[in-house]
Amino acid sequence: MTRAPPEGGPVERRLYGDLPLVDAADAAAGIAADATVLTSGFGSVGYPKAVPLALAEDDRDLELTVVHSGNVGEEIDVDLVESGAIARRFSYQFSSSARAASNRREIAFSDRDASSLGDEVQYGGLVDPDVAVVEAVAVGEGWFVPSTSLGQVPAFVDAADELVVELNRTQPLELQALHDVYRPGKPPDREPIPLTDPGERIGTNHVSFDPGKLVGVVETDIADSTYTFRDPTDDDLAIATNLGSFLAAEMERSPVFDDAIHLQFGVGSLGNALMGELKELDFGGRDVVYFGELIQDGLLDMLDAGRLECASATSMALTEAGQERLFADVERYAEEVVLRPADVANHPGLIDQFGVVGVNSAIEFDIYGNVNSTHVGGTRMINGVGGSADFNRNSLVTVCALPSSLKGGDVSRVVPMTFHVDHTEHDVDVFVTEQGVADVRGLSPVERAELIIENCAHPSFADDLWAYLDDVREQDSHVPHDVERAAAWQ
Amino acid sequence: MTRAPPEGGPVERRLYGDLPLVDAADAAAGIAADATVLTSGFGSVGYPKAVPLALAEDDRDLELTVVHSGNVGEEIDVDLVESGAIARRFSYQFSSSARAASNRREIAFSDRDASSLGDEVQYGGLVDPDVAVVEAVAVGEGWFVPSTSLGQVPAFVDAADELVVELNRTQPLELQALHDVYRPGKPPDREPIPLTDPGERIGTNHVSFDPGKLVGVVETDIADSTYTFRDPTDDDLAIATNLGSFLAAEMERSPVFDDAIHLQFGVGSLGNALMGELKELDFGGRDVVYFGELIQDGLLDMLDAGRLECASATSMALTEAGQERLFADVERYAEEVVLRPADVANHPGLIDQFGVVGVNSAIEFDIYGNVNSTHVGGTRMINGVGGSADFNRNSLVTVCALPSSLKGGDVSRVVPMTFHVDHTEHDVDVFVTEQGVADVRGLSPVERAELIIENCAHPSFADDLWAYLDDVREQDSHVPHDVERAAAWQ
Known part of the structure; x- marks a missing residue:
C-alpha cells in the first residue's frame, strides 16, 4: 500500500499545507x-x-x-x-x-x-x-x-x-x-x-x-448517524439456522469451498443477525473470508472471535456501539479489514473471481424466483437496490433470505408474482426463510414454485399459494400466471 | 498464443495419435x-x-x-x-x-x-x-x-x-x-x-x-444448421438511423470514446441489420472494436470494408452464405477476429473494462424501463436470455433497440408493464425504436415513462400509453401502476 503524501509515512496530523479553511x-x-x-x-x-x-x-x-x-x-x-x-x-x-x-x-x-x-x-x-x-x-x-x-x-x-x-x-x-x-x-x-x-x-x-x-x-465534529439494529427475532435465528445447514452442505459439495468460503451479507437487522450467528457455525477448519459491501457489528464479533480470516468492504456500517468498538482499536481491526471503493468492493469480476456466496434480503420473492427488493406492492419505493444486484448477479451461489411473513403473519413475503423485479429468476439460486430452504438450482420455473411453496412459504399462506399454482399450471406456458389473481396478493 | 500439441506448430491433420474411433x-x-x-x-x-x-x-x-x-x-x-x-x-x-x-x-x-x-x-x-x-x-x-x-x-x-x-x-x-x-x-x-x-x-x-x-x-460431415436472417425492414433501417444518431452524439460526449468505441450487438435479424448499417456511420476516425458474444454477417461486411479494428466473440453465428465467406478466407479474418469461451467473451469485468456500448433487442419494454426478452405475455417462453443480461448489466452504455410494434401495428412493444422482467429498470440507459430515441439516463421512473412514450411508442398506441400514465400518476408512488389495466395490454 502507498501511504499518503507528503512524507510517505503515516498521516500524523489533520491538516497538511496551506489549505483554504471555510465555514x-x-x-x-x-x-x-x-x-x-x-x-x-x-x-x-x-x-x-x-x-x-x-x-x-x-x-x-x-x-x-x-x-x-x-x-x-x-x-x-x-x-x-x-x-x-x-x-x-x-x-x-x-x-x-x-x-x-x-x-x-x-x-x-x-x-x-x-x-x-x-x-x-x-x-x-x-x-x-x-x-x-x-x-x-x-x-x-x-x-x-x-x-x-x-x-x-x-x-x-x-x-x-x-x-x-x-x-x-x-x-x-x-x-x-x-x-x-x-x-x-x-x-x-x-x-x-x-x-x-x-x-x-x-x-x-x-x-x-x-x-x-x-x-x-x-x-x-458531527458524528455519523449510525445504524440501529433490532435484536435478532426468533425468525432471524431460525433463518440463521437454516442458512447454516445449507452452507454446511454446500461446503462439502463444491471444490470451490475446499479450503475457504467467501461470504457476503446484505445490510440490515437480518443481515447483521446472520453475520453474528456465523460464529456458531462449524466451518470445518476452512478459512472464512468476507468479500462484501458492508461490515456490520456481527462481523466484528467474528473478527474478535478470531473466526474471520479477513474482510473486504466499502463501509464500516456499524451501530454507535460498534463504532465505539472499532474506534477504540482501529489498527488491530485494520490487520484484517480493508475498505475499498465500491467499484472494487462490489466489482462483478471480483465477486466472480472469489466464488462468493452472497446472502441478501428483500421485500418479497415470488414462487418462480423473482425478487423485489425495492418497491412495496410494486409501486412504493422503500430504500434502494444498493449493491444487492451486484452480489445477486455475480455470486457463485446466490441466496435470498427473509422471514416468510410480515406483521405477525398477516402478509406473505412469498407471493405468486412480484410486480417489481430487482433480481430476476435467472439470478437467485437458493431461498431461505424461517420455514426452510428451497435450493432451486437446476429447476424449471414450475419446479421452483413447488419447492419454494413447500419449503419456504408461511403455513398461513401455503394452501393459497398451492391453489394458485395448481390453477395456473393448467396453462400451456413456461411461467404460468393469472395476473389479476396475483395482484390480489399485493 | 500457445499452439496445439504435439508439435507446438499449426495443426495439420484431423487426427493425432491412437484415439478410439467409434460410430x-x-x-x-x-x-x-x-x-x-x-x-x-x-x-x-x-x-x-x-x-x-x-x-x-x-x-x-x-x-x-x-x-x-x-x-x-x-x-x-x-x-x-x-x-x-x-x-x-x-x-x-x-x-x-x-x-x-x-x-x-x-x-x-x-x-x-x-x-x-x-x-x-x-x-x-x-x-x-x-x-x-x-x-x-x-x-x-x-x-x-x-x-x-x-x-x-x-x-x-x-x-x-x-x-x-x-x-x-x-x-x-x-x-x-x-x-x-x-x-x-x-x-x-x-x-x-x-x-x-x-x-x-x-x-x-x-x-x-x-x-x-x-x-x-x-x-x-454434417454441416452447421446456420442462421437465416430476413432482409432488413424499413423499421430495422429506421432503428439503425436512430441508433447511429445516438452513437454519434455519444462519441462526442464521453472521453471514454475519444479514440475508440467498443460495441456489442445482440443476435437476430435486427442485430444483424444494425451491424451491417454500422458501416454507413461516421466514426470520426475512431477505432471501432467489437466486444460481444456473436459475430454475424453484418460484421463480416464491416471487416471486409476495413472499418473494424478487431472483433471478439464466442461464436461465428453466420448464415450459410456468411459461413461460405468465412470458410473461404478463415486465416485473413482471423487476423482481426478472436473467438473466446463465453465466460471470457461475456465476462462482466471485461465488459466493464472496455466501456462497451451494448445494443440488444427484446420482446418488449415498459414505460419505466423494464425489459422482457424471454416470455411473451410474461408466460410463454420464446428463446432464452442468452448473453443479453451480461451486456445489459455491465455495459457502460446499455441500449435496448426494437420496433415499436408487432404485426403491422397490431401489438405495441412499448407497454405499461412487462409481466416478465429479464433486465431491470436499473440496467438499461437508452431505448431506440423506429420512432426515435429515449435516453433515460438520470431520470426518475415517471420521467422515463414520459420520454419513452414521447420518443419511442408507436403512434397507434401513444395516446393509450399517455392515458395510462396520466391516470396512474395520481398515485403517491415512485412507480405508479394499475396492474389490471396493464394486464389488458398483454
Missing part, C-alpha cells in the same frame, strides 16, 4: 442553486454533515441534484430532504422523509447499482457533476484520507469540477489504516483489477485530487 | 439413459450433430439432461427434442418444437445467463455432469481444436466425467486460427483475466482434456 455556510453559498453535488457516504457513515446542514438552512430556492453511492445519514437523508433543497437524487435512501418525498415524486429519485454508479457519473452520462463534498479525517495538498466509508468517492472526486472537504475531527485519524484506494482507469484502456485476495492491498490510504479543484476545507 | 450409435449407446450431457454449440454453430441424431434414434426410454450455453442447431433443437429424449434442458432454444415442449413443460427448461453457465455447471451445483459431447476440427491425445463456436466448452470438458469428440470434416481445419481458449481458474484462487485489448490472445488454439475421459471420437 460550512460559506462553502454552501459557493454551491450553485441548481448544482449537481456528489457526496461521500455509504452504509450511513462517512458522509458529509456540516455542508448539507448549511444547505438545508440556505435561504435560496435550491434545486440540487444529490448523488451518493450508498446510504447517507440524517443530515442529508432527513434535514436536507425536508428542507426541499433536493430536486433529484441518486441512489439510495433510508429515512421515512426521503421515502415519502420519492413516492410523492417531489424528489426525482433514481436507483442505481452500487458497483457502477461511479462510472455512470464519471463516464456514463448519468449527471453533469459540479462539486464533490466528501468527509475526511486528514487532508493535504492534493490528497485526503477518507473516514468510515469509501463508496464511489474516488470516481466522484475525479468527475467533479470542484471539491469541498469536510474534515471531521470526531472520526479517528487511525481510520487511515483501513483504506485501500484503487480506482480503475478510464475505459477502454482500463486494466484488470490486480486483486487476487480479499485481504490484499493494491492502492493507497488516501484519495488524490487535482489541488486546483479544492474550494475549501470545512472543519466539523 | 455415433455406439457413442450414443454408451450414454446412460438419464445422463447429463454437456454439449458444445453457440449461435447455432459448432454443436455436435451425429451423436444427438443417434440419441434421437435410440430405442431406449431416454430422460436426458442436456446443457449447452447458447443456441444449438436442428439436430438437438428439433430432432432430439422431438424424439422425447430430453427431460431437462439449459439454457437457450430456438425452434418451434423446443419452445412448445418448454411451454407444455414436457421439457423442464431453465434459462441461465451465458457468461456464468460454465461456472454454474462446474462449481455451482446446477447439474451433476456426466458426459461432454463437443464438435472439433482436429483432435489428439488430450486436446482438440473446436469448430465454429466456443461457448462454455472448456468448463464443460473439465466438469464432465467422460468426453465424446465429434470430428467434423466439413468444418475447415483453418478455424484453429480463430480460437483463443482461456478458462479462468477455480475460485477463490482464480486470477484476474489478463486481457487488456479485445484483439489480444491470452490462451491456446485448443481445448485440453484429461485423456482418460475420452470415450470416443465420432467422425462426421
Whole structure:
C-alpha cells in the first residue's frame, strides 16, 4: 500500500499545507442553486454533515441534484430532504422523509447499482457533476484520507469540477489504516483489477485530487448517524439456522469451498443477525473470508472471535456501539479489514473471481424466483437496490433470505408474482426463510414454485399459494400466471 | 498464443495419435439413459450433430439432461427434442418444437445467463455432469481444436466425467486460427483475466482434456444448421438511423470514446441489420472494436470494408452464405477476429473494462424501463436470455433497440408493464425504436415513462400509453401502476 503524501509515512496530523479553511455556510453559498453535488457516504457513515446542514438552512430556492453511492445519514437523508433543497437524487435512501418525498415524486429519485454508479457519473452520462463534498479525517495538498466509508468517492472526486472537504475531527485519524484506494482507469484502456485476495492491498490510504479543484476545507465534529439494529427475532435465528445447514452442505459439495468460503451479507437487522450467528457455525477448519459491501457489528464479533480470516468492504456500517468498538482499536481491526471503493468492493469480476456466496434480503420473492427488493406492492419505493444486484448477479451461489411473513403473519413475503423485479429468476439460486430452504438450482420455473411453496412459504399462506399454482399450471406456458389473481396478493 | 500439441506448430491433420474411433450409435449407446450431457454449440454453430441424431434414434426410454450455453442447431433443437429424449434442458432454444415442449413443460427448461453457465455447471451445483459431447476440427491425445463456436466448452470438458469428440470434416481445419481458449481458474484462487485489448490472445488454439475421459471420437460431415436472417425492414433501417444518431452524439460526449468505441450487438435479424448499417456511420476516425458474444454477417461486411479494428466473440453465428465467406478466407479474418469461451467473451469485468456500448433487442419494454426478452405475455417462453443480461448489466452504455410494434401495428412493444422482467429498470440507459430515441439516463421512473412514450411508442398506441400514465400518476408512488389495466395490454 502507498501511504499518503507528503512524507510517505503515516498521516500524523489533520491538516497538511496551506489549505483554504471555510465555514460550512460559506462553502454552501459557493454551491450553485441548481448544482449537481456528489457526496461521500455509504452504509450511513462517512458522509458529509456540516455542508448539507448549511444547505438545508440556505435561504435560496435550491434545486440540487444529490448523488451518493450508498446510504447517507440524517443530515442529508432527513434535514436536507425536508428542507426541499433536493430536486433529484441518486441512489439510495433510508429515512421515512426521503421515502415519502420519492413516492410523492417531489424528489426525482433514481436507483442505481452500487458497483457502477461511479462510472455512470464519471463516464456514463448519468449527471453533469459540479462539486464533490466528501468527509475526511486528514487532508493535504492534493490528497485526503477518507473516514468510515469509501463508496464511489474516488470516481466522484475525479468527475467533479470542484471539491469541498469536510474534515471531521470526531472520526479517528487511525481510520487511515483501513483504506485501500484503487480506482480503475478510464475505459477502454482500463486494466484488470490486480486483486487476487480479499485481504490484499493494491492502492493507497488516501484519495488524490487535482489541488486546483479544492474550494475549501470545512472543519466539523458531527458524528455519523449510525445504524440501529433490532435484536435478532426468533425468525432471524431460525433463518440463521437454516442458512447454516445449507452452507454446511454446500461446503462439502463444491471444490470451490475446499479450503475457504467467501461470504457476503446484505445490510440490515437480518443481515447483521446472520453475520453474528456465523460464529456458531462449524466451518470445518476452512478459512472464512468476507468479500462484501458492508461490515456490520456481527462481523466484528467474528473478527474478535478470531473466526474471520479477513474482510473486504466499502463501509464500516456499524451501530454507535460498534463504532465505539472499532474506534477504540482501529489498527488491530485494520490487520484484517480493508475498505475499498465500491467499484472494487462490489466489482462483478471480483465477486466472480472469489466464488462468493452472497446472502441478501428483500421485500418479497415470488414462487418462480423473482425478487423485489425495492418497491412495496410494486409501486412504493422503500430504500434502494444498493449493491444487492451486484452480489445477486455475480455470486457463485446466490441466496435470498427473509422471514416468510410480515406483521405477525398477516402478509406473505412469498407471493405468486412480484410486480417489481430487482433480481430476476435467472439470478437467485437458493431461498431461505424461517420455514426452510428451497435450493432451486437446476429447476424449471414450475419446479421452483413447488419447492419454494413447500419449503419456504408461511403455513398461513401455503394452501393459497398451492391453489394458485395448481390453477395456473393448467396453462400451456413456461411461467404460468393469472395476473389479476396475483395482484390480489399485493 | 500457445499452439496445439504435439508439435507446438499449426495443426495439420484431423487426427493425432491412437484415439478410439467409434460410430455415433455406439457413442450414443454408451450414454446412460438419464445422463447429463454437456454439449458444445453457440449461435447455432459448432454443436455436435451425429451423436444427438443417434440419441434421437435410440430405442431406449431416454430422460436426458442436456446443457449447452447458447443456441444449438436442428439436430438437438428439433430432432432430439422431438424424439422425447430430453427431460431437462439449459439454457437457450430456438425452434418451434423446443419452445412448445418448454411451454407444455414436457421439457423442464431453465434459462441461465451465458457468461456464468460454465461456472454454474462446474462449481455451482446446477447439474451433476456426466458426459461432454463437443464438435472439433482436429483432435489428439488430450486436446482438440473446436469448430465454429466456443461457448462454455472448456468448463464443460473439465466438469464432465467422460468426453465424446465429434470430428467434423466439413468444418475447415483453418478455424484453429480463430480460437483463443482461456478458462479462468477455480475460485477463490482464480486470477484476474489478463486481457487488456479485445484483439489480444491470452490462451491456446485448443481445448485440453484429461485423456482418460475420452470415450470416443465420432467422425462426421454434417454441416452447421446456420442462421437465416430476413432482409432488413424499413423499421430495422429506421432503428439503425436512430441508433447511429445516438452513437454519434455519444462519441462526442464521453472521453471514454475519444479514440475508440467498443460495441456489442445482440443476435437476430435486427442485430444483424444494425451491424451491417454500422458501416454507413461516421466514426470520426475512431477505432471501432467489437466486444460481444456473436459475430454475424453484418460484421463480416464491416471487416471486409476495413472499418473494424478487431472483433471478439464466442461464436461465428453466420448464415450459410456468411459461413461460405468465412470458410473461404478463415486465416485473413482471423487476423482481426478472436473467438473466446463465453465466460471470457461475456465476462462482466471485461465488459466493464472496455466501456462497451451494448445494443440488444427484446420482446418488449415498459414505460419505466423494464425489459422482457424471454416470455411473451410474461408466460410463454420464446428463446432464452442468452448473453443479453451480461451486456445489459455491465455495459457502460446499455441500449435496448426494437420496433415499436408487432404485426403491422397490431401489438405495441412499448407497454405499461412487462409481466416478465429479464433486465431491470436499473440496467438499461437508452431505448431506440423506429420512432426515435429515449435516453433515460438520470431520470426518475415517471420521467422515463414520459420520454419513452414521447420518443419511442408507436403512434397507434401513444395516446393509450399517455392515458395510462396520466391516470396512474395520481398515485403517491415512485412507480405508479394499475396492474389490471396493464394486464389488458398483454
